[in-house]
Amino acid sequence: MSNPHFKSELPGPKARAMLARDLPVASPSYPRDYPFVMSHGRGTEVWDVDGNRFLDFMSGIAVCSTGHAHPRVVAAVKDAADKFLHISSDYWHENMTGLTERLAEVAPMGEPVMSFLCQSGTESVEGAIKLARYVTGRPRYIGFLGSFHGRTMGSLAFTSSKYTQQKGFAPAMPGVTHVPYPNPYRPLFAGADQGKAVLDYIRMLFERNVPASEVAAIMIEPLQGEGGYLVPPDGFLAGLRALCDEHGILLIFDEVQSGVGRTGRMFCCEHSGVKPDILTSAKGLGSGLPIGAVIAKRRLMEQWKRGAHGNTFGGNPLSCAAAIATLDLVRSEYMANAARVGEYFMAQLRQLQQSYRCIGEVRGRGLMIGMELIENDAERTPARALCDRLVTRGYYNGLLLLSCGVSTLRFMPPLSVSTAEVDEAVRLLRVALDEALQGKAG
């Protein structure tokens, strides 16, 4: 046992006992990569039930934006819990109105917005696609290959990052046509400008197959998440905006993963200056409390008639309290930290790339960073098995990681992460990489 923070072999006896209890009673559909059984966490550090300490560089899938158990978030939740646990979104309370006011302040639309609160990313996407259909009266949508938007039947119709998300569930909601997400590292089209090529492809689609006048919305992640942490080429989102404006189509940015400071700006689309009509948020918004939001231009959302869309748990007081505390922390310090430490982290990974030919590319923004793993060849063949082994070896070395796309390792630590923690993570990553390259798996 080389890691001084480990108290047992991995997984330890308590973790193994939990896995054995869980096996017969929990759904086998959870895509679990390694046997981490959580006890507690603080900031970027988490401990398992056997007392082993890990660095969390996946933040509960990009959720623990302010780190684990941030005292201000915990205090806000406790304070809310002392007052009441639920009243439903059909009534009013301070935390719900306070949160929608804050969302109106940070929204990137450049004009007044309204918000609809829910509990998860997929529900925020459902709300967005319902709103787009409601206000345009149009039945079709454009989505992007490699996207992940959720697993309920509407969002699932757009989701296309892995076939396992679709297999056995067809048909989902009809009317969605997928187009490629521009990927300069693995270009699908001829020419240097993959963004322009995709825009031309959509134009061709409009002429031949999908009447633009029937399209309610184009939905896109401004930095593709589960599909491989792809940063779109400069000008692409602006081109999409222009295309939407030309045809009266709404532009939806799904910022469930890329939003709330993760990329060093409150919302990722701010890097491009492109303003969506509707934006979805969830994950990091509540620092771990379940919450989602559909944020839309007021002139769109105000068209929803009473009862057109609603829910029981939206605006939950504990989730709203957590989200208010999160937004305040992100605005005052963590957004800037994500930009600063993200740049440092990216530089460290690019340095690592100099010593490892299997690292094909390091890309991302702020603390949403992907490391593309390739076989040692000129074709940039995805090193899928190596990526899987690396995620596993990360765990055995004390570093919690996740992959995305085909062979991309993704890093999404809490926005509060320090450069010292990044240094430690890069040290652990180097060990894990060496082991994974030697073929070591579990």
Ligand SMILES: Cc1ncc(COP(=O)(O)O)c(C=O)c1O
């Ligand atoms: C961009 C994006 N949209 C939507 C979702 C769905 O969120 P949830 O799992 O909370 O339903 C995710 C989850 O990974 C996501 O990354």
